[in-house]
Amino acid sequence: MAAPLSEFEMIARLFAPIAGEGALGLIDDAAMFQPCPGYDLVLSVDALVENVHFFAQDPPGSIARKTLRVNLSDLAAKGARPRGFLLSLGRGPRQDDDWMAEFAAGLAADSRACAMPLLGGDTVRTNQAFFSVTVFGEVPAGRMVKRQGGATGDFLYVSGTIGDAALGLQLRLRPDAAWAVALLPAHRDFLLDRYLQPQPRLVLAEALHIHASAGMDISDGLVGDANKLAVHLGHRVEIEAVPLSPAARAAIALDPALLETILTGGDDYEILAAIPPARVSDFEAACRVANVPVTRIGVLSGAGDAKIWLDPTGKQAHFSQNSYRHF
Amino acid sequence: MAAPLSEFEMIARLFAPIAGEGALGLIDDAAMFQPCPGYDLVLSVDALVENVHFFAQDPPGSIARKTLRVNLSDLAAKGARPRGFLLSLGRGPRQDDDWMAEFAAGLAADSRACAMPLLGGDTVRTNQAFFSVTVFGEVPAGRMVKRQGGATGDFLYVSGTIGDAALGLQLRLRPDAAWAVALLPAHRDFLLDRYLQPQPRLVLAEALHIHASAGMDISDGLVGDANKLAVHLGHRVEIEAVPLSPAARAAIALDPALLETILTGGDDYEILAAIPPARVSDFEAACRVANVPVTRIGVLSGAGDAKIWLDPTGKQAHFSQNSYRHF
Numbered sequence: 001m002a003a004p005l006s007e008f009e010m011i012a013r014l015f016a017p018i019a020g021e022g023a024l025g026l027i028d029d030a031a032m033f034q035p036c037p038g039y040d041l042v043l044s045v046d047a048l049v050e051n052v053h054f055f056a057q058d059p060p061g062s063i064a065r066k067t068l069r070v071n072l073s074d075l076a077a078k079g080a081r082p083r084g085f086l087l088s089l090g091r092g093p094r095q096d097d098d099w100m101a102e103f104a105a106g107l108a109a110d111s112r113a114c115a116m117p118l119l120g121g122d123t124v125r126t127n128q129a130f131f132s133v134t135v136f137g138e139v140p141a142g143r144m145v146k147r148q149g150g151a152t153g154d155f156l157y158v159s160g161t162i163g164d165a166a167l168g169l170q171l172r173l174r175p176d177a178a179w180a181v182a183l184l185p186a187h188r189d190f191l192l193d194r195y196l197q198p199q200p201r202l203v204l205a206e207a208l209h210i211h212a213s214a215g216m217d218i219s220d221g222l223v224g225d226a227n228k229l230a231v232h233l234g235h236r237v238e239i240e241a242v243p244l245s246p247a248a249r250a251a252i253a254l255d256p257a258l259l260e261t262i263l264t265g266g267d268d269y270e271i272l273a274a275i276p277p278a279r280v281s282d283f284e285a286a287c288r289v290a291n292v293p294v295t296r297i298g299v300l301s302g303a304g305d306a307k308i309w310l311d312p313t314g315k316q317a318h319f320s321q322n323s324y325r326h327f
Numbered sequence: 328m329a330a331p332l333s334e335f336e337m338i339a340r341l342f343a344p345i346a347g348e349g350a351l352g353l354i355d356d357a358a359m360f361q362p363c364p365g366y367d368l369v370l371s372v373d374a375l376v377e378n379v380h381f382f383a384q385d386p387p388g389s390i391a392r393k394t395l396r397v398n399l400s401d402l403a404a405k406g407a408r409p410r411g412f413l414l415s416l417g418r419g420p421r422q423d424d425d426w427m428a429e430f431a432a433g434l435a436a437d438s439r440a441c442a443m444p445l446l447g448g449d450t451v452r453t454n455q456a457f458f459s460v461t462v463f464g465e466v467p468a469g470r471m472v473k474r475q476g477g478a479t480g481d482f483l484y485v486s487g488t489i490g491d492a493a494l495g496l497q498l499r500l501r502p503d504a505a506w507a508v509a510l511l512p513a514h515r516d517f518l519l520d521r522y523l524q525p526q527p528r529l530v531l532a533e534a535l536h537i538h539a540s541a542g543m544d545i546s547d548g549l550v551g552d553a554n555k556l557a558v559h560l561g562h563r564v565e566i567e568a569v570p571l572s573p574a575a576r577a578a579i580a581l582d583p584a585l586l587e588t589i590l591t592g593g594d595d596y597e598i599l600a601a602i603p604p605a606r607v608s609d610f611e612a613a614c615r616v617a618n619v620p621v622t623r624i625g626v627l628s629g630a631g632d633a634k635i636w637l638d639p640t641g642k643q644a645h646f647s648q649n650s651y652r653h654f
Contacts, residue, residue: 030404086461
């Protein structure tokens with residue numbers, strides 16, 4: 001049996017191949033980055049913790065990709081193109097060399113796919129593994145899409161379908177629930193995969209910085225996140241307009257109470273954006289070109305802090321839990 | 328007794344006051360940063376873990392400052408001026424609201440002192456606290472001081488004094504050692520403080536990017552770090568030239584074996600730099616202006632991978648442990 005890799009060997013073998021030019025081979029104390037003139041930088045950091053944000057027994061490559069993708073999703077929502085990332089890695093007792101090799105392979109695949117090199121990092125020992133990624137991207141100067149940039153009358157759009165990942169998580173936590181057992185295997189696999197592998201909407205970044213007045217990624221549940229985006233202006237959202245996958249529709253048919261899980265559950269990593277009426281047709285056209293479905297679900301109402309969720313009968317819906325909270 | 332702060336309240340009360348303009352009040356998903364034209368960015372990330380890099384019972388403000396300072400030390404060594412930082416924070420069971428308030432106060436003090444605002448972050452729950460800071464700074468384009476930029480004949484300099492923090496750590500780990508008990512209280516306090524509160528040499532950044540051919544901060548022990556800086560060129564260092572504090576000299580007088588701890592122990596956060604002979608007098612003058620003592624300890628020898636540590640008798644010294652390793 002081979003001796004375990006030292007920190008230096010691990011960096012050289014597993015991470016140096018993912019490193020970009022400015023990383024200086026990951027043997028320096030810092031990375032160098034030359035910003036493009038005329039662009040602002042967009043920076044985001046998100047950490048995933050073992051048994052909090054992922055299951056210890058998940059495939060290491062999936063954990064690596066999720067760690068990167070939750071950050072890429074932030075960049076996409078802000079209209080930014082990824083340029084690089086730094087990784088702060090806490091290795092726990094489960095993260096042996098084989099585990100780390102699979103983790104690095106997952107990281108490498110997504111890093112290549114996004115042309116986003118690793119620029120630097122730090123590795124430490126801990127009892128509970130964590131992976132903290134700092135991503136940075138670029139957006140034309142002054143064009144970063146802010147969370148609260150919208151105006152009264154702007155329409156609210158979401159990308160893709162909502163709630164799949166939240167249902168996927170429920171399938172992990174309570175596989176014996178009646179609806180979980182009754183669900184078609186294909187639907188179950190789809191929902192599980194949506195939880196495990198977010199698909200950040202990077203191809204929408206340009207459409208967003210050109211057309212959106214406000215935007216964010218949906219990570220803590222549509223209800224809580226839409227309420228944040230509309231915190232000052234208020235909104236009116238039609239629940240029936242919220243786009244659902246066939247798998248999510250099948251789940252609701254089996255257990256109508258799952259609608260609340262879908263709307264408040266989190267981990268969607270879809271885009272929520274406000275689009276001014278004059279921009280709607282160009283935005284929709286740009287999304288068609290990018291081949292990402294987007295759906296209009298409501299409007300920024302201008303009614304102060306009133307966040308109205310209308311059910312199909314036109315009555316106002318209330319939720320027992322607005323959104324997922326880490327604390 | 329007041330209810331514990333939610334994540335959102337904690338961010339609003341404790342961290343938003345430290346936030347800079349580009350942080351958008353810490354209510355957005357990402358931060359925005361406008362780079363200065365004609366400058367490169369320098370990026371570094373370092374994580375500190377409870378009971379690995381700091382003692383759980385250390386004052387939270389000290390832990391906050393150390394977390395920032397180990398990163399600032401990297402920027403200083405690269406010749407960069409700090410511009411901002413992001414914090415990824417894993418809160419353990421010990422980190423209650425009072426603890427977090429003290430932590431934030433320490434962070435705020437150093438953030439103000441360095442004119443380096445908080446730009447973003449993430450807070451998660453974990454069993455073992457961690458604090459991962461990503462700093463970024465700016466250096467005139469093309470002037471970042473690299474670790475392996477030196478040439479044969481360049482002189483090796485260190486700032487300040489070496490080994491104080493390593494002795495401070497030993498005082499924490501083995502307070503009953505004979506030398507620890509015999510040490511003057513003032514010397515003991517000095518060494519303990521040097522371990523707890525690194526003093527990053529930010530005021531040397533300009534002198535370094537103007538004059539140094541290579542540089543790094545000394546974090547893993549002078550011996551290991553100098554051997555890294557000289558990995559391809561080789562070096563010859565005179566151990567007697569290594570600058571020691573009166574406290575460190577007193578410790579060695581009590582226990583000569585501590586010299587190895589001093590040279591290999593780590594946590595110095597002083598600068599190690601290579602200065603071409605033609606630059607020596609201007610570099611020394613710039614350091615005098617900055618009011619930071621620097622000492623010439625050796626030379627890049629050009630002798631391939633030979634790393635020579637000469638003891639006072641002119642014999643080559645060997646060390647049982649080259650440097651601190653995290654793994």
